[in-house]
Amino acid sequence: MHKLAKALGVSTTALYRHVANKEELVFLCTDLVTRSVEIPTAQNWQEYLTELGRAYRRAALNAPGSVEFLRYVGLQTPHGLRLMDHALGVMRGADFDPEGAFMAVAGVLSHATDMALHQEIAEQRERENSEDSMPDLTDLPNIIWAMSEGVGADHDRNFEVGLQIVVEGIAVTQLGGAGLTH
Numbered sequence: 473m474h475k476l477a478k479a480l481g482v483s484t485t486a487l488y489r490h491v492a493n494k495e496e497l498v499f500l501c502t503d504l505v506t507r508s509v510e511i512p513t514a515q516n517w518q519e520y521l522t523e524l525g526r527a528y529r530r531a532a533l534n535a536p537g538s539v540e541f542l543r544y545v546g547l548q549t550p551h552g553l554r555l556m557d558h559a560l561g562v563m564r565g566a567d568f569d570p571e572g573a574f575m576a577v578a579g580v581l582s583h584a585t586d587m588a589l590h591q592e593i594a595e596q597r598e599r600e601n602s603e604d605s606m607p608d609l610t611d612l613p614n615i616i617w618a619m620s621e622g623v624g625a626d627h628d629r630n631f632e633v634g635l636q637i638v639v640e641g642i643a644v645t646q647l648g649g650a651g652l653t654h
Contacts, residue, residue, distance in 0.1 A: 473497070498541045503549035505535045505542060511558055517566035517576075518639050524559060525580040525635045532588035539589040547581075568646060576642045583638050584631070591627040 473494055477484040491497045509531045512523035532539050547556045556577065563573030609616055624630060 499545055499549060501535075501538065502541050502545040503551050505531050505538045506547065506549055506555060507551040508534065509551075509555055511555065512562075515562070515565075517562055517568070518643060520559070520562045521576065521580045521639050521642070522635060524577070525584045525631075525638075528581050529584040529588050529631060532585055533591065536592065539585050539592060542585055543589075566646075572642075572646060576646075579638050579642065580635070583634050587627065587631040587634060590630075594627065 473487055474484050476497070477487040480487070491500065509524075510527045512520045512527065514520040514523050532542055545552070547553060559577045560570075560573050563576055564570075568576065609619075618624070
């Protein structure tokens with residue numbers, strides 16, 4: 473809170489007049505980012521989840537450093553709850569059971585935040601030119617193999633391929649009758 477107040481050019485006391493504590497500030501910031509997520513218009517659940525994943529990732533990347541609090545607070549803010557309610561409504565309309573609907577939405581949003589975080593870290597390393605901080609990969613032949621194919625270099629492609637895998641996996645589970653076992 474002290475660092476934030478200093479960056480804003482106000483006293484810590486002035487900052488506390490607007491927020492009770494760090495947790496409230498994180499909550500409000502999360503709600504602000506979640507408010508910027510464009511709610512998909514697609515009615516087909518697969519297209520909807522794809523659009524939702526893209527919109528959530530875009531919102532996270534448009535607010536650098538927000539991924540950590542998006543992951544911490546999740547969709548527990550007013551705008552986050554509205555977003556989740558809307559998404560669950562689409563999944564319910566596609567005859568998902570409550571658990572399957574929730575896990576499908578959560579899986580897509582988790583992929584979006586994870587990939588945004590990976591991209592932020594990679595871009596930070598590039599800005600700092602910290603290639604020397606990369607570990608020695610000599611004894612990791614499968615990582616070398618994957619990296620030789622360019623895997624990991626194109627953040628947009630990585631996100632889209634992963635998103636396709638997540639959505640297609642949900643479709644197989646939902647349509648194939650595999651279901652969740654306990």
